[in-house]
Amino acid sequence: MSPLLRKSSRLKPLSPKRSTTVTVLDVGSSKIVCAIAKLRPIDASNMLPNRTHTVDLIGLGHHRARGIKSGVIVDMDAAEQSIRLAVDAAERMSGLTIESLIVNVSAGRLSSEAYAASVAIDGHEVEDADIRRVLEAGSAHSLRDGRSVVHSLPVGFSLDDAGSIRDPRGMLGESLSVDMHVVTADSAPIRNILLCVERCHLHVDAIVATPYASGLAALVDDEAELGACVIDCGGGTTTMAVFQNGRFIHADGIPVGGHHITTDIAMGLSTPINQAERLKTLHGSPLPCPSDDHEFLTVAQTGDDADAVQVPRAQLVKIIRPRVEEILELVRDRLRSSGFLSQAGRCVVLTGGASQLTGLGEVARRILGRQVRIGRPLGISGLPELAKGPSFATVFGLTIYPQIAQIEQIEPRKMRQLMTGTDGYMARMGTWIRESF
Numbered sequence: 001m002s003p004l005l006r007k008s009s010r011l012k013p014l015s016p017k018r019s020t021t022v023t024v025l026d027v028g029s030s031k032i033v034c035a036i037a038k039l040r041p042i043d044a045s046n047m048l049p050n051r052t053h054t055v056d057l058i059g060l061g062h063h064r065a066r067g068i069k070s071g072v073i074v075d076m077d078a079a080e081q082s083i084r085l086a087v088d089a090a091e092r093m094s095g096l097t098i099e100s101l102i103v104n105v106s107a108g109r110l111s112s113e114a115y116a117a118s119v120a121i122d123g124h125e126v127e128d129a130d131i132r133r134v135l136e137a138g139s140a141h142s143l144r145d146g147r148s149v150v151h152s153l154p155v156g157f158s159l160d161d162a163g164s165i166r167d168p169r170g171m172l173g174e175s176l177s178v179d180m181h182v183v184t185a186d187s188a189p190i191r192n193i194l195l196c197v198e199r200c201h202l203h204v205d206a207i208v209a210t211p212y213a214s215g216l217a218a219l220v221d222d223e224a225e226l227g228a229c230v231i232d233c234g235g236g237t238t239t240m241a242v243f244q245n246g247r248f249i250h251a252d253g254i255p256v257g258g259h260h261i262t263t264d265i266a267m268g269l270s271t272p273i274n275q276a277e278r279l280k281t282l283h284g285s286p287l288p289c290p291s292d293d294h295e296f297l298t299v300a301q302t303g304d305d306a307d308a309v310q311v312p313r314a315q316l317v318k319i320i321r322p323r324v325e326e327i328l329e330l331v332r333d334r335l336r337s338s339g340f341l342s343q344a345g346r347c348v349v350l351t352g353g354a355s356q357l358t359g360l361g362e363v364a365r366r367i368l369g370r371q372v373r374i375g376r377p378l379g380i381s382g383l384p385e386l387a388k389g390p391s392f393a394t395v396f397g398l399t400i401y402p403q404i405a406q407i408e409q410i411e412p413r414k415m416r417q418l419m420t421g422t423d424g425y426m427a428r429m430g431t432w433i434r435e436s437f
Contacts, residue, residue: 011102011206011405014053016041021058023090023101024398025083027193029071029236029259030353032082033062033392034090036098037380037399052403055396057382059096061089070236070255071107071210073192080199087200100203102398103193105150106210106237108185110253112338114155115141118177126159126168130176138180148190150209151183153407155247164245183209183251206405210234211241212248213397214351216404218375218390219243227345230375231331231364232394233354235259238327242340250340254330258354261323268319269311275300279316280357286324287359288317324360328367349375353391 014020019040026033036059042052063085067078091097117137121130139152157165159173168176194204215230224243232239239253258280265284266276283297292314300308335341348370350361355374365372376388377396387396 011402011408013406014039014041014402016052019053020402021096022399022402023059023098024395024401025087025101025103025197026392026395026398027068027071027079027083027103028065028106028234028353028394029068029257030065030234031062031391032065032086033060033395034083034086034101035060035395035399036090036094036096039399039402051379051400055380055399057380057387057396057399059090059092059094060384060387061086061091061093063089065235068236070257071105071234072189072236073196076192076196076199079196083196083200087202098202100205101197102206102208102401103197103204104208104210104213104394104398105185105190105193106232106234106239106253107255108187108189110150110183110185110209110211110239110251112250112252113141113182113184115139115180115182116177117180118175121173121176123172123174126171126173126176128169131157131169134176134178135180138178139182141182143184146187147184148187149182150185150190150207151181151212151248151251151408153181153183153248155179155181155249156245181247181249183212185209206401206408208398208401209239209241209251210237210394211239211251211253213395213401214375214393215241215243215248215349215397216400217377217380217393217397218349218351220378221246223345223347223349226347227343228347228349229335229340229344229370230349230351231355233258233327233350233352233360235353238331238352238354240331240335242335242344244343244345249343250338252334252338254327254334256327256330258352258357260327261320261354261357264319264323265316269299269315270302271299272302280320283313283316284320284357285317285359286321286357286363288314288321292317320357321363324357324363325367328364332368344370346370348372351375351390351393355390 023036038056038058039053063082066082067075073079115138119134156179157168158177159168211230211232214232224246227244230241234257236257236259238257242250262276266273293312295313296310298308299311361372374390377393380396
């Protein structure tokens with residue numbers, strides 16, 4: 001069996017007394033980012049919710065993504081080369097050689113499902129074994145063909161008639177129940193990402209949904225507690241995560257992002273893609289202003305012999321605005337149809353490279369009817385100026401993820417079967433050897 005198909009979706013719990021090194025890989029449609037961080041234990045008196053360690057960046061490498069479209073690998077060789085270059089840069093900066101890492105996923109039609117389960121505890125105090133039993137029962141659900149579990153998270157516990165319990169340990173009751181949030185995605189895109197990473201001679205420790213990782217990095221505790229929606233505006237995808245009561249409760253995504261805006265500009269102005277990206281970054285906005293008709297931009301034309309032309313900035317705004325409104329309206333409609341728009345509270349946090357488009361926050365505020373801010377990585381030390389923006393929220397959220405990974409409840413054997421499509425004698429024998437020695 002290929003090493004990439006042996007992955008377990010559960011990380012080992014972090015030691016509360018020992019530092020550890022974690023490596024993460026953000027596989028995006030526009031860029032590949034590899035980060036190596038040192039996680040150092042925090043004194044119990046200073047511990048924050050969901051934070052047991054400080055995160056110190058010691059290595060960072062990034063490279064333009066090639067062979068990836070809308071989060072899906074379309075050219076294995078090109079994607080492998082981009083990953084290798086990003087990993088190599090991070091290794092050289094840190095002076096370390098890495099063997100395994102945590103990877104994000106934004107493709108595969110991310111979606112959420114809710115499940116509930118109960119177990120009898122016969123009046124005794126709730127113990128860790130009881131919590132494991134009910135979580136395993138909540139995770140034991142059937143998936144549609146071609147779908148794989150990315151996350152399986154407890155949202156809340158109930159003990160007899162008492163609900164909204166965060167930690168039932170030590171409490172008495174007859175029946176322990178749990179509500180589970182299960183995030184799934186199409187198996188094929190995940191398998192191709194795993195294969196591509198394995199071709200770089202690296203092992204995948206865990207897979208994390210992109211908007212979940214962005215929320216871990218960019219949300220403050222009050223936002224996650226009262227209700228917030230994180231919208232990660234990537235190059236090829238726009239993904240969403242809803243948080244409430246400190247929990248990740250919903251995920252979704254659409255295969256449209258910042259690169260589609262760039263393509264619209266390239267087509268509308270007959271300019272090369274790289275020039276369209278430059279125009280979007282330096283002069284683009286979905287908001288018109290009175291001076292747009294009088295401000296002219298020099299636009300290079302496609303073709304070797306074509307002369308540059310002068311176009312009013314108003315023409316650029318007219319191209320950008322419909323696509324931005326389309327993306328935000330799709331996000332609003334998906335949240336509304338899922339029933340989670342109200343649970344997202346009044347706060348929307350934008351992350352991802354495309355969120356840096358001038359005026360995007362104002363348009364999002366109008367269409368979504370919420371307070372909107374740009375989210376940046378919080379609580380990470382050692383960041384260079386380049387990495388302090390919203391486009392790096394996902395990669396640094398991945399470095400935070402090991403601190404809360406123990407709440408994940410995906411049974412490893414079931415995941416291996418989903419990823420391989422087989423569970424024969426040799427696979428079972430290999431599993432027994434790995435888990436026994």
